[in-house]
Amino acid sequence: MDNVILVGFMGAGKSSVGRLLARKLGRCFIETDDMIVAREGRSIPEIFATEGEAHFREAELEAVRLLALKRGDVIATGGGLPCREGVPEALRALGTVVWLAGDFAALYERARRARDERPMLASRSRAEVEALYRAREPYYRQADITVDTTALGPDQVATRVALALAERRSASGAARAAGA
Numbered sequence: 001m002d003n004v005i006l007v008g009f010m011g012a013g014k015s016s017v018g019r020l021l022a023r024k025l026g027r028c029f030i031e032t033d034d035m036i037v038a039r040e041g042r043s044i045p046e047i048f049a050t051e052g053e054a055h056f057r058e059a060e061l062e063a064v065r066l067l068a069l070k071r072g073d074v075i076a077t078g079g080g081l082p083c084r085e086g087v088p089e090a091l092r093a094l095g096t097v098v099w100l101a102g103d104f105a106a107l108y109e110r111a112r113r114a115r116d117e118r119p120m121l122a123s124r125s126r127a128e129v130e131a132l133y134r135a136r137e138p139y140y141r142q143a144d145i146t147v148d149t150t151a152l153g154p155d156q157v158a159t160r161v162a163l164a165l166a167e168r169r170s171a172s173g174a175a176r177a178a179g180a
């Protein structure tokens with residue numbers, strides 16, 4: 001069974017939507033950030049503070065390699081994880097990739113609510129965070145499915161993702177039947 005992989009900027013709701021979606025679909029839920037925290041034995045802000053961002057990005061690549069062992073799970077990724085050459089393709093090879101998109105202003109507001117847990121927000125102005133977002137968009141855009149989360153709650157987003165996954169499955173089933 002295919003994994004479902006959620007990507008998107010900080011504040012997109014990957015964790016809360018992922019948890020709800022997994023419950024809806026009867027799947028297990030995992031987060032790459034949790035895999036890294038468990039392996040490193042410290043929190044994300046601590047990893048950034050003591051080892052630096054480059055170390056965290058290496059740990060993300062290792063997490064992507066470990067995801068090859070997963071089957072049928074809902075997986076929430078960290079906001080920067082897919083934003084490197086080759087990673088969008090690696091994620092698509094692991095399952096269906098869903099981009100939780102949204103207006104930058106809405107994402108920024110949501111992300112700032114937990115800014116203490118987000119070292120990428122700590123010393124950046126709003127304009128700098130927006131520049132980061134714009135630089136990352138082309139990577140997120142490579143997802144199989146895009147769902148706009150602006151003005152929606154996590155439950156509504158999870159429902160939209162579940163519908164989009166079902167549509168995609170029936171479209172690919174129909175294409176297979178037509179080709180047979």
Ligand code: S3P
Pocket residue numbers: 008009010011014015033044077078079080081117118119120
């Ligand atoms: C990061 C996003 C965070 C976490 C880390 C770095 C980023 O995850 O992986 O703080 O570079 O955007 P969320 O997207 O869940 O906040």
